[in-house]
Amino acid sequence: MHGHFAPVLGGLFGRNLQFTWTNVVKAFGDARKIYFTATPFRRDKKEIKGKLIYIYSISKAYEDKIFGDIGYYPVITDNPNIDLAIALETEKVFLNDKKAGFKHFIMVRTERKDHAESLVELYEKNTALRLKKIDSTLSYRTIKRTIKKLRDGELDGIICVDMLGEGFDFPNLKIAAIHSPKKSLANTLQFIGRFARTNAENIGEAKFLAIPSDIEIGKKRLYEEGAIWNDIIKNLSKEVIEEEDEIKTVLDTFEKEETDFYIKEDISFYNLNPYCHVKVYKADGINLDETIEIAGHKIIYHAISKEHNAIVFITKETEKPKWILTNELINIQHYFFLIYYDIDSGLLFINSSIKTIRFYDELVEIFAEGEYNRISKYQINKVLLDITAPEFFNIGMQNRSANSGESYRIIAGPNAENTIRKSHSKNYANGHVFMKGTSEGSNVTIGYSSGSKVWSNAYEKIPNFINWCKTLASKIISERDEKTNTGFDNLPIGKVVDSFQLPAHSATWHQDTFGETPFLLKLQEDDILSTNQLLDFAIEIRTELSSLVQLAIDLILDDTIIQLKYDFQNHFQFREIPEFNFVIETNGHNDDLLDYFNDTPLQIYLDDFATIANHEFFAPANEGDYQYLADKILSYDWNINNTDITKEFYKTAQEKIDNGNKNSIHETLHIKLSSENYDILIYDHGTGEVADYITLKEFADKFEINLYHVKGSSGNNPGDRVTDVYEVCMQVIKSQAWTTNKHTFKSKILNRTKEHPEKYIVGNKDIFTDFMNEGKRLVFSFTIIQPGISQATFSPKLSHILAATDDSLVNSGYESLIAIGS
Structure with a gap:
């Protein structure tokens, strides 16, 4: 009846759990609901609706003696047959527990049925343990008979393929032989919980046997040698639940804005999981009232958090493929954009599905308040601060030698930093980097490149993404210098300057220009008067017209002379407005000539073997x-x-x-x-x-x-x-x-x-x-x-x-x- 609260309790299991549960919730759409769960986070990382109002923690369960002691027993072996090593150690532990008077039973765990079959044979041939296999191919009656034999002591244990992890109450199950560790935190906690129960007599510590490995579960290496599970599991569960609560709290600060485009299903903000990639600018603030306009795109989602200075857009692009003339086939693509401003550092972070330099410039023009500037390579390099045990996978080196046949070198592979010698510093500068290491006890990856782009090989929910940006911000503005204590430190890093430290004598093309081989189009209104490869033009520094504040540069091909000037404030400009329009065509995309050079600037060579690359100054090498x-x-x-x-x-x-x-x-x-x-x-x-x-x-x-x-x-x-x-x-x-x-x-x-x-x-x-x-x-x-x-x-x-x-x-x-x- 209306106005009354009628509780509905349901216990759901099986492969269609989420589908069934969703339908039950929808069936009671207007009802007030309270959800109960052992783990307030889903193994597929999707949203569980509702707020956390009460948490009964694992540490409290320890205090109440509902949750008993657990221990990880690493199986250290030189035996190439690791399954046999685990089996023999499991038998040893079982017999020792039995001798100590404990009434313990075994679960042998794997995740594949064919592996379970081989384990049955392995345990039968090499141990005296009485084990029986159960999996989803067996009838319910057969499984029930096997469990009864287990309870009656006719079996020493069972071999399972992802069964009995949830909803199985047998507190005497105390020895887990883990041949295939579970990878998700929810599954792992539920699995451990079945072994940690205390409501039985003659039981002791739950023991988990596995080969040591680097598997991370909830950012912790549970299976490394020396891991203390009693402490780790309690803290891990607490940390993950607190993180989940923080995620929901931050997401609640985002207010959804109306859009002109209707979508049938609401997008769950919780499920947005952007890739950790940002372009960073120095700015005076963020304009949260602005919106984006992209030709051919419709905004289908728009949310703002004034508390966290963040704004999110999702757009939809619908267009026909270029290779068909009619509208019989349509491509539909969605794009994600997040702009976040960190007040403490004054840094603006842009995450965009569209990663062209021109588009980033348009976004920062729209959303940055006041003056804005890109971040120098010297500052961006500080994102590597406090990362220990670095291992570099990919290092880019900018060649600083004039007219070298190699403008950019990439070193890729494990421990790429070991190939960089001090001698490289004479001719190469820091270009880009991607590496892994350890930060605050967790494995991390980090990379950066020219143009103040930073990324990590990870996807994060929006609150965690914002926290990642905050961490980057605190490092970028740090006054500390970063040293990795590897060969990577041999590569010099450019600095932002406001004038030329030495006279310039020559220039060459940006490494992207060499790679893309663009064309320069000479136009009069819409008519193309000539098309030439940009690389065919000679670059001449007009020293008689240049100073330490501004350079005069001519691009020359036959009778065509394009007169440019360059300084660190305005970058490339025309010395005189040309009679014709000049456009750079790259891979079918046209850019204004000045926009192109400001995005992919010439590399300029100065006296004393100094260099200007990507608008940054690289000092001469040391005399020694x-x-x-x-x-x-x-x-x-x-x-x-x-x-x-x-x-x-x-x-x-x-x-x-x-x-x-x-x-x-x-x-x-x-x-x-x-x-x-x-x-x-x-x-x-x-x-x-x-x-x-x-x-x-x-x-x-x-x-x-x-x-x-x-x-x-x-x-x-x-x-x-x-x-x-x-x-x-x-x-x-x-x-x-x-x-x-x-x-x-x-x-x-x-x-x-x-x-x-x-x-x-x-x-x-x-x-x-x-x-x-x-x-x-x-x-x-x-x-x-x-x-x-x-x-x-x-x-x-x-x-x-x-x-x-x-x-x-x-x-x-x-x-x-x-x-x-x-």
């Missing part, structure tokens, strides 16, 4: 990291040709006369190279030069090309000419930009000699062009001419500069540096 042996310097007697080693070249004939008709270094080198039978010899000294001298010699399968860079000595005698050597080595680094491929080198030389055929000392434009049109490979070498150095006057600083230059060349695929002194 490089060493160039003095005996590698080639000596040359400049006096034979009456050379003034302080004079690199003469601007006028009179200048030479005034200097006693002594040869300049250029003149002496001219004599030397002219006598060495090269097929091409070019004198290219001047503004914008490739090198002072360029030689080319043909072989059967290749052309050897040597670029000579000359710097006069600042003194009359050889000495510690640090400034001289540094200047000429930087010329070597810069000139690599013109040797990245045959097309670039050919175009640059032809352009330099087009109006100056006299630059060809040996050969001419036609011979050079014919050589370049052949299919032979080009092998480049670089030589510095610095008469101010010698083996006798070689200092550690000179060694560092020359070694760093040499390392840059070799790492970029060139021959080793040639240094000619006195």
Whole structure:
């Protein structure tokens, strides 16, 4: 009758438990209900409706002596037949308990019927135990007879396939031979509970026998050697129930917003289980009143928690496949979005099913209050704090060498950190990482990459997801520096700066550009005027227009010149608004040119071998990291040709006369190279030069090309000419930009000699062009001419500069540096 409370009690079991229970609950839809359960969490991790109002804990059951002592007895063996080892130990424990006067019985547990059959035979052949197998293939009458024999003492135990775990009251069942451990916490607690009962005479501690393993149940390793189950089980049950209560409490703070799109079934907020992946920004706050608008998407779920500064969206996209013209086939896909703001750290976390850089930027623009910025790699690296026993599976290394044929290296496999040496720090920087370790006694995984993305290989309910973000936030803002004490620490980490610490001399493409090979489209309104591979464009730093605050950069291909500027505040912008529109096409997706470069920025090389990558500054390597042996310097007697080693070249004939008709270094080198039978010899000294001298010699399968860079000595005698050597080595680094491929080198030389055929000392434009049109490979070498150095006057600083230059060349695929002194 209406207004009366009529309790309905039901005991449900079997394979269709959840289906049956759900239907019973629905049948009494308007009734008030109180649920009773031994474990207030489902093994499938779905929601149990209702609030926790009373908890009778396992520790209280211990105090009330309803729950007895339990112990884990690890079976330590060298026997490859672990089933036999467990069987023999089970028999030993059973006989010892019997001798002690206990009336204990055995359950042999496995999860497969075929395994149970083999265990029957194994126990019969190797033990004297009287065991009987029961499983779901047997009739109810047969199972009932077997249980009666067990109670009457005609059997020592039973072999079970996932039976008798729930609803079976036989407190004398005290020895569990676990051949296949249960994996879920609910199942494990219920299984243990059947053995821990105390309502019988002549019973003692419940004993669980299993091979030690790393299996985690409820984040605890129950089956590791030395595990104290009495303590673990009590605490584990309490922790999980408290976590369940916290989950429900946090979820109750989310208020569901109305959406324009109706769905038949309500989405259970409890069942939302996002993957732990976020992009992190620094922000002043979060705007919870905003919403998202995605073309082709309808919002089907929208919830806000003002208490926890979090907002959740689920959208639905309905579209026909691109390969069909009609609407006969439709793809339906759902997307999840969670935005959370951590007040204590001022960090905004975005979890999105759509993971493009552009979309993240749109979301942060919508939901971030005030100013917002991405997090530097230096700060993101701190998510590794307090993780012990690290083991790295995947490490990315950003190549910092100009014009290297390898822009990005990935090391994958177990203990990848062991392959990283200190020498890697000279040419590589921290790119991305994915690893596992231990934190607060639990196994964890963590990874991060450029663009302030962090992830863990886990799915968590929303309250746990928010707690995960809070943990990340406290680490990111920590003032501590992270050291893993592994080879991974050898890789330098970039820092966010507001100006260039050193002058820039060249640049190359982002590693994603090399991998995706995008096209650059030149447009006038909607008309495509030209389409070229972006990688075909030359990148030129306009040093005369650049400063330590802003760079001027030109992208050049034939008659097309795109003028850009770059700084750390606005990143890439046009120096002048171009006459045409430029779009980057990548895998069928179009991006504005500036958006593309701001997402996948050029890697910029600075003096002193420093680098800008992903908008972050990587300092030069330490001086001690490089060493160039003095005996590698080639000596040359400049006096034979009456050379003034302080004079690199003469601007006028009179200048030479005034200097006693002594040869300049250029003149002496001219004599030397002219006598060495090269097929091409070019004198290219001047503004914008490739090198002072360029030689080319043909072989059967290749052309050897040597670029000579000359710097006069600042003194009359050889000495510690640090400034001289540094200047000429930087010329070597810069000139690599013109040797990245045959097309670039050919175009640059032809352009330099087009109006100056006299630059060809040996050969001419036609011979050079014919050589370049052949299919032979080009092998480049670089030589510095610095008469101010010698083996006798070689200092550690000179060694560092020359070694760093040499390392840059070799790492970029060139021959080793040639240094000619006195």
